[in-house]
Amino acid sequence: MLRSLSIKNFALIEQLQVSFDTGLTTITGETGAGKSLLLGALGLLLGKRADLSSIKDSANKCTIEGVFDIEKYDLASLFEEEDLDYEIETIIRREILPSGKSRAFINDTPVTLSSLNKLGLRLIDIHSQHQTLEVTTNDFQFEVLDALSDAGREIESYKRGLSLLKIKEKEQRTLLESQHELTREHDYNSFLLNELVEAKLQSGELAQLEERHETLINIEEIQERLSNAVSLVSSEEIGISDLLNTVKNNLSKIASYSSSLKELSDRVESVSIELEDVNDSLQNELEKLDADPEQLEEVSNRLQIIHNLQTKHTVSSIEELLTIQEELQEKVSKTESLSDDIEGIQKEIGTIKKQLDEVAERIHVKRTKALPKLVTELEGILKGLGMPNATFKTSLSLQEKYLSNGKEALEFLFSANKGGTYGELKKVASGGELSRIMLGIKVILSRYTQLPTIIFDEIDTGVSGEIAHKMADLMMVMSKNLQVFSITHLPQIAANGNKQYKVFKEDVNNVTVTRLKLLSEEDRIREIAEMIGGKQVSDSALTHAKSLLHN
Known part of the structure; x- marks a missing residue:
């Protein structure tokens, strides 16, 4: 989880130091106040490329530093692969110099952006509407299914066997x-x-x-x-x-x-x-x-x-x-x-394929058992999110080809309407529907596996009323197992946070800067009331805000 974040000389942020807790943290603020700057800073921290436009004062360097608690993430092997010192409290730092040169450090050891990105993907999942297309990919669908199938050991065994098969087939081709x-x-x-x-x-x-x-x-x-x-x-x-x-x-x-x-x-x-x-x-x-x-x-x-x-x-x-x-x-x-050598390696390949087939069959059995469970849970969540007629038609069939995670073809078709035609998610689901499907999947995943910190970036756009309440409830459910951030315009979600921060702009010495403030309970009531009724806060808006906070 993200323990703290420090930002210096980045875009409109002069200096920012903030600590975070477990649970659900909501971040609010007017459009254009600078919420995207926080995501931009985190993106740089997690390995995205930088340029001079990231620097606020071109005479000084820009520094972004995050402190992460990684005890639950099983990352020791990754640190070993990257030749890094493993620390439960890991510090990641990114510096952009006035010359435009960028440097990155993990626990004070210089690293490449590639290494930073590998670690970043395991620490924070930034989830926005335009990133929901991931849910339409077969690889991601298998990843979700496997979280429920409890086939992890078999899949690892299969991958080792497949790696050996590729080595032997390469040797055979060479011979x-x-x-x-x-x-x-x-x-x-x-x-x-x-x-x-x-x-x-x-x-x-x-x-x-x-x-x-x-x-x-x-x-x-x-x-x-x-x-x-x-x-x-x-x-x-x-x-x-x-x-x-x-x-x-x-x-x-x-x-x-x-x-x-x-x-x-x-x-x-x-x-x-x-x-x-x-x-x-x-x-x-x-x-x-x-x-x-x-x-x-x-x-x-x-x-x-x-x-x-x-x-x-x-x-x-x-x-x-x-x-x-x-x-x-x-x-x-x-x-x-050579003929004897080729005959020998062909026998080895045959043995490996036989073992792979046996493991693939066990994976298939477990996945077949888990698939209806995934569909039932997902359809149930979507009904609560205002998609009562959303249904999935799925099939899982064994193939001859050895794929990276098994020998199966997964068909994951979707229909949003009663009596509607089923089709691939990327072809028939709207952006809003994909966003809700992804939220539902993340909720399900949080029950079965240790997910990284999730940041929901305004995925509630276009949602209101009871559905907003349901989204807030789902985020709260997820936050029991992992750290969740939600950048939101909805008072229902903002009020559900264990803590709430406000992003705002102010002019200091004729220079506009972006600030991030942890809101007190009184501040939160005022902020949520403004989200309900605008700047001219009415008594009813304040009452409504209090009820949301104390619900």
């Missing part, structure tokens, strides 16, 4: 799309994979093949040059080996004369040994060489296969080809396993 795409490419991928598998590629193979190919293709030159090298080393006449031996013998004979000669002798000895080893290696290499056209052709063909695969896949190494082979293997395997 089917993948299957379609992969199936289209499967034959080609299989061909590419088989080609790579048959090539029996090995990491590092390319370098070895290229080296072997280079050797085989140049074997004659290699043989010739190796033979020359062997001759130069081991020739008996001018061989390097013999010449080196001569040098070695000469040095060995003088090595003992000095350490430096000894070192040179040792070095030549090392060179001689290395030369012998090199000569052996040359001989071995020469012996290994054998022109082999078949092997050359085999290596050339192998290289051609690898080069063709590199060109086809636009890569430059066997390692990259092996990576592609792994990827192709995964795609081919995935295509072949």
